[in-house]
Amino acid sequence: MGTGAGGERSPSVSSMLTINNIEVVYDKVILVLKGVSIDVRAGAITTLLGANGAGKTTTLKAISGVLRSERGEVTKGTIQLGEKRIDGMRAHDVARLGLVQVFEGRRVFEQLTCEENLIAGGHVHRDGAVVRQGIDMVYSYFPRLKERRHQQSGYLSGGEQQMLAIGRALMSRPQVVLLDEPSLGLAPMLVEEIFGIVQRLVQQEKLSVLLVEQNATLALAVAEHGYVMENGRIVLEGSAQKLIENSDIKEFYLGLNEGGSRKSYRDTKHYKRRKRWLS
Amino acid sequence: MSGEDLGFLFALLLNGTSIGFMYSLIALGFVLVYKATDAINFAQGEFVMMAGLIAAAILGIEGMPLIAAIIATLAIMIAFGFGFERIVLRPLLGRPVVAVIMATIGLAAVLRGLTPVIFGGETRALSLPIGDEPINIGPASLSPIQLVGIVVTVLFFAGFSWFFKKSRKGVAMRAVADNQQVAQAMGINVERYFALAWAMAGIVSAVGGIVWGSMLGVDVHLALVGLKVFPVVILGGLDSIGGALLGGLIIGIVESLVAGYVDPYVGGGTKDFVPYVLMIVVLMIKPYGIFGKRRIERV
Structure with a gap:
């Protein structure tokens, strides 16, 4: 994880994804997020830290729109992707606009082969040629997936599944990727490898990443900017450098x-x- | 074993195979829905019955060409599958699977009760203009409609296997079955694929209804073939297309054999329950079926 904190990269001010004071309610009564605001800067990694149950994953689900299938709802505030408001949109429409979530705990399509997972990830593209290019691009970042391409993905190792989950998300050629705890349950060496690839992706594919992590050391080392969440609220915000020193x-x-x-x-x-x- | 005995065995096998293909076709409708939506469709037999009745009613209209009747039946059944998903099942999205199962059981009862009201209670003949001169194969023979059934089944199985393995839509459909929430986040419109699965079940049922109907005649009892779906899919694996084909053939042949060899000693009726005995045995030794996908557990 070569680079120190955000200091070396030029801090970009333009924001790709803006979450403005959102409130999330489950089952119409349970208030989970209480006025969360986050700016995800273009072409950089922004991290969201916090303990278990702080509301990090809920925030990601609210952004990607999958919250609706869990009977959750954004009741206040706005979420903007570029110029477009995406709060209240359905998950598959949000994905079409170029925002994709990589779920915690990997969640590959276990019954599908590695390559079929990627094909499913490229579903938003009509043109088969774009999908084939995407597969080659993913294999160039994750050569290990190429070796496993015809294996049923449920039988891949944890690290390979995490790579597949990230690769599958890239298939839609997103602008913004929401990464939910990619280090969960993986050996430190693998985590380092995956984080290195994510950094390369951000630089080379001009991705903007919102990274949720429990491993704060790791996250602050790669991120430019960070937020700390507790009990459904943002309690601390600052550049990664500042947060490390806090x-x-x-x-x-x-x-x-x-x-x-x-x-x-x-x-x-x-x-x-x-x-x-x-x- | 004398030549006559061998001939008898051959005839039983041939007959069992042709019935087995038909079971496979109907099981295919069931598997398609289960594969894509994780829902168990207890109304599969009623779908087939309804298709048979509709086809018979349309063909009963004076001067109606066969091809038009088949197309109309297909269209109605597709619309029916679509509509059922849209109106009844979509509000149940995200609810426990049991809710969907109950909805299909309810639909089955409604269809069984409603169709005699609409189409009348009597058995209708559904005759396709393909003649009924039996085709001799060695010592046994097949009726032309049985042959049609076999050919149609093989074509459907080949088509759907290709669809799920090779086409992007098919892969997306399997992704939906695997994990709906993740599929959504990948930009897949889950609801559209649910509707597609039910429409495909409608197509298969339409064809099944027409072929079965012209073998047996159509009335409410045609729905009983739906009961045979369960041993077939348990044997082959609930989510396996190849399994549905193999399971259908096994059940068809076993039925035919016990009807030929056991029935004369016990006075008949064995073929109605032996498939279920087989089903229970399979559940005990291979709960996922012969080709069924095992859920992968990680510890």
Whole structure:
């Protein structure tokens, strides 16, 4: 993960995806997101950090539109992709506009072969030639998938499935990719490999990525800008560099104390329970 | 075994095969819906019955050419499959699978009750102008309609196998069956594929109804062939097209054999329950069927 924080890249101000003060309600009563605003900058990785149950995945689902199939609803605020409002649109229409979500826990089409997964990912394109080009492009980033192309994807290893999930998302030639915990359950070496490829994709394919991660060290190393979420709200926002230096982030997400040395989990645990970002 | 015995066996096998192909065709309608939408269609037999009745009614109109009647039946059944999905099943999207199953059971009852009201209760003949001169094959013979059934079934199976394996729409349909939410996020309009699956079930039922109807005549009892779908698909695997073909053939042949060899000793009726015995045995030893896809579990 060569580059340090966002410092080396020129910070682009133009935003590709703007989430403006959205509220999400499940089953018409359960308020899950309470006024979340996020800017996803064009051609860079923006990260969304937070503990389990903070609302990160819900935010992604609200953006991609799959929330509706879970009886969730965006009740307030707007979501804009470029110039276009996409809140309230159906998931398959959002995908057509160039925004695609890579789900947590990989979720490949297990019964389909590797290549069939990619074909399904390219469904938005009518032209078969575009799909074939897309497959070649994905194989060039993930050569391992090419070796496995005719294998049933349910039997691929975890790392290969994550690569397939990302490759499948690329098949629609998106502008924005929502990446939900790509490091989940993978060996550190594989995680490093996958994050490296994601960085290359951002640079070479001009992708804008919203990356949800629990592994804050990892996410802040590749991201330009970051948000911290707690209990359905954004509680902290800043450039990746600033967030890395923030003492609260250090303490809660990176597990370091003021001096920079590693803190025992036992010491943080008690404190963490009482401390809240906003109280 | 004497020559006569062998001839008898051959005749049973031939007859069983031809009936088996017909079972496969009807099971195909069931498998198409299950494959794409994960719904179990308990009204498959009623679909076939309805198609048979409609075809008979249209052919009964004076001067109606056969081809027009077939096209009209196909069109009505496609529209019916479409409409059922749109009006009844779509509001159930995202609900437990049981809701859909209950809806199809309800539809089955409605169709069984309503069709005699519309088409009358008597058995109608559905005669295709293909003659009834039996075609001799060795010591046994097949009627022309049985031959038509076999050919049509083989064509349909080849067509749908190609569709699911090679065409992009077919791959997308399997993706929908695999994971609806992810398929949506990939830009696949899930509802459209559900409708397509039901329309395809309508097509298969229309053809099944016409062929079965012209073998047996059409009335409400034609729906009973739907019951045979279950042993067939359990044997072959609920989501396997090849399995539906093989399962149909096995059930057809087994039925024919027990009817020929066992019935004379017990006074008949064995062929009506032996397929289900087979089904239970298969469930015990191979719960996913012969070709069924096993759900992949990771630990």
